[in-house]
Amino acid sequence: MIIDCHIHAGELGKHYPEWWIEELYAAWGGMHNWTYDKPAMTVGERLVYQMDRTGVDMACIMTSDHRRVYPNDGGPYTPNDYLLEVKSAAPDRFALTCSVDPLRDVAASVEEIKRCVKQHGFQACKLYPSYDHFDPRDSRLDPIYKTLSDLDIPMQIHMGWTPCKNAPMKFQQPYLLDDVAAKFPDLKIIVAHVGWPWVDECMALIAKWDNVHADMAYWGWFGAEKVLRTVKDFGNICGYHKLLFGSENSHTHMAADMFRSFEKLAPQLHMSPIAKDDMEKIMWRNTARLWKIDTSKVKSTKAA
Numbered sequence: 001m002i003i004d005c006h007i008h009a010g011e012l013g014k015h016y017p018e019w020w021i022e023e024l025y026a027a028w029g030g031m032h033n034w035t036y037d038k039p040a041m042t043v044g045e046r047l048v049y050q051m052d053r054t055g056v057d058m059a060c061i062m063t064s065d066h067r068r069v070y071p072n073d074g075g076p077y078t079p080n081d082y083l084l085e086v087k088s089a090a091p092d093r094f095a096l097t098c099s100v101d102p103l104r105d106v107a108a109s110v111e112e113i114k115r116c117v118k119q120h121g122f123q124a125c126k127l128y129p130s131y132d133h134f135d136p137r138d139s140r141l142d143p144i145y146k147t148l149s150d151l152d153i154p155m156q157i158h159m160g161w162t163p164c165k166n167a168p169m170k171f172q173q174p175y176l177l178d179d180v181a182a183k184f185p186d187l188k189i190i191v192a193h194v195g196w197p198w199v200d201e202c203m204a205l206i207a208k209w210d211n212v213h214a215d216m217a218y219w220g221w222f223g224a225e226k227v228l229r230t231v232k233d234f235g236n237i238c239g240y241h242k243l244l245f246g247s248e249n250s251h252t253h254m255a256a257d258m259f260r261s262f263e264k265l266a267p268q269l270h271m272s273p274i275a276k277d278d279m280e281k282i283m284w285r286n287t288a289r290l291w292k293i294d295t296s297k298v299k300s301t302k303a304a
């Protein structure tokens with residue numbers, strides 16, 4: 001079983017312009033299109049196609065709203081309801097992560113989160129401090145954190161670098177979440193990308209707070225050895241119950257094979273292997289617990 005907790009499910013050219021995605025992936029090996037030969041596929045069909053070929057059983061798909069920080073309110077935006085359309089391609093294969101731009105309108109964001117969760121069964125919420133130009137410590141966000149905590153919905157949050165030119169680095173360091181975790185100790189937080197390049201700082205944050213976790217989205221680019229060494233460090237410092245497999249986007253590698261290779265790679269690097277039970281936590285159990293996914297309904301893929 002593999003659950004990918006980090007997939008952006010917008011449509012290229014419609015929800016985000018091609019130049020924006022190209023800028024985003026320039027430093028990570030460029031855009032990767034799995035289905036050039038199948039242009040007629042919907043986003044949902046394309047994701048299922050990719051998941052079947054990489055052995056990923058289920059994906060947590062997410063939206064984003066970056067309209068406010070570009071001229072004329074014209075930034076990339078994937079409406080939350082669009083995910084219902086994506087999910088309809090294979091309802092048992094997708095979990096839903098809504099998103100809001102908090103400073104667009106805090107009260108409306110709270111209502112949107114409640115609507116997504118209560119009416120449509122969304123299971124998590126993603127925030128983007130750097131992309132949406134806010135400091136996570138800004139007290140104006142407190143009603144959002146409180147809502148998520150009250151609903152017992154995890155907050156996935158982008159911390160760490162992005163090549164996006166319009167995303168200030170001052171809002172990227174994982175330590176910015178220390179005050180949030182202190183103020184909302186029951187809020188379940190998933191720090192995206194293990195906060196790269198502030199990975200040690202991120203692990204310190206996670207080791208400090210019981211409800212703070214990390215996902216490894218984007219790490220597929222770093223190669224198996226670096227990823228394995230980081231996973232082992234993470235396990236030693238924070239525990240494997242706090243690390244989640246994720247890939248990032250349908251335009252990058254899903255990296256499931258890389259994680260499967262750890263069993264053979266560890267002895268080659270004179271490292272002890274990661275226990276099967278711990279690998280299961282990383283690859284799906286932690287995400288299933290946080291997103292409250294009933295895995296009995298998940299059908300195995302062809303490649304799994």
Ligand SMILES: [Zn+2]
Nearest residue numbers: 006008217248
């Ligand atoms: Zn992402």
